[in-house]
Amino acid sequence: MTTAFLAESMRAHGYGVAEGANAAITGGAADSRLTRPGELFAAFRGERLDGNDFVDEALERGAPAVVCEHAPRGDWPGRTVAVVEDTRTALAELGRDWLRQCDVRVAGITGTVGKTTAKELTAVALSAQFPTHHSPGNLNSREGLPLALMSLRQDHEVSVLEMAMDSEGEIAELCAIAEPSVGAVLNIGATHLEKLGSMEAIEREKLSLPRSLPREGTAVVNVDDARVAPVADELACEVIGFGASEAARLRRGDVRDLGLEGAEFGVRFEGEHADVRLHVPGAHLAEGALAAIGIQLALGVGLTEAAEAVSGAEIDGRLQVRLTARGARILDDTYNASPASVAGALEL
Structure with missing residues (x-):
């Protein structure tokens, strides 16, 4: 995706867009602390925190574009900023538009x-x-x-x-x-x-x-x-x-x-x-x-x-076998494992 496509999509859905230089979007992030250069930042409102409060931080970390409900505090002339009524709805529309384009x-x-x-x-x-x-x-x-x-x-x-x-x-x-x-x-x-x-x-x-x-x-x-x-x-x-x-x-x-x-x-x-x-x-x-x-x-x-x-598939699955310094094996299934997943691991 590019910021030009994002701007076109968001305008087609009736949102205001301040468009910067066209740049590649290589992924998406909802945590400003984890946003990497090239990633779109989506400012979701959560139960405890509001992503709209961290738009400037995401831009500082290299986001070429943001979808947010309030304009950032700073001036970002080179970036693309879409201001929408509801970030979740707008991002769903953007995702569907991009899938159809691809x-x-x-x-x-x-x-x-x-x-x-x-x-x-x-x-x-x-x-x-x-x-x-x-x-x-x-x-x-x-x-x-x-x-x-x-x-x-x-x-x-x-x-x-x-x-x-x-x-x-x-x-x-x-x-x-x-x-x-x-x-x-x-x-x-x-x-x-x-x-x-x-x-x-x-x-x-x-x-x-x-x-x-x-x-x-x-x-x-x-x-x-x-x-x-x-x-x-x-x-x-x-x-x-x-x-x-x-x-x-x-x-x-x-x-x-x-x-x-x-x-x-x-x-x-x-x-x-x-x-x-x-x-x-x-x-x-x-x-x-x-x-x-x-x-x-x-x-x-x-x-x-x-x-x-x-x-032939080699994947980083949920259950990881890890070795300690002394050679002991640890079965790490801590990725949000359900009771059924834990039961399966215990059968090994």
């Missing part, structure tokens, strides 16, 4: 457990076939997903986006921004019950991803999960159900747990067979690997190539 195929991934690992596996595997963009870190929310799109380039052909939620309607909003043609649901479990109120509400949220897909799209869903499987029968788009049960179109065999060395299993699809050898520790991650294979199939990659790409 004309990429979008794969969305959601689930209670394993989203980040599945996203990383999918992106690394797809990069063997296509120039692939993916959401960095945990930029997966109303604020985060549009920021993730700031690093999308016009030479990308596919974007893999993680989609999370902690309130009603959030995934539907993310789908309205990203307009995915492929949507994967890994599982549905008890997270954010304090905000959603019931398992049924969480289920509706997660399943809003496949329900948003166009008729020509593909849903990749875990048919071993009792809360996910029923959605397959109601969808008008193609469905690739994955799992170990006979109901799975993309079916895995028994998983051989190799401990800290990873896991291996066979997989079948449409009469073909391939072997998968994961280099990420944890047999419980086979679910995410199957989703990564399913997304590749949905985008036209063959089973053998998809399995080989996942097998």
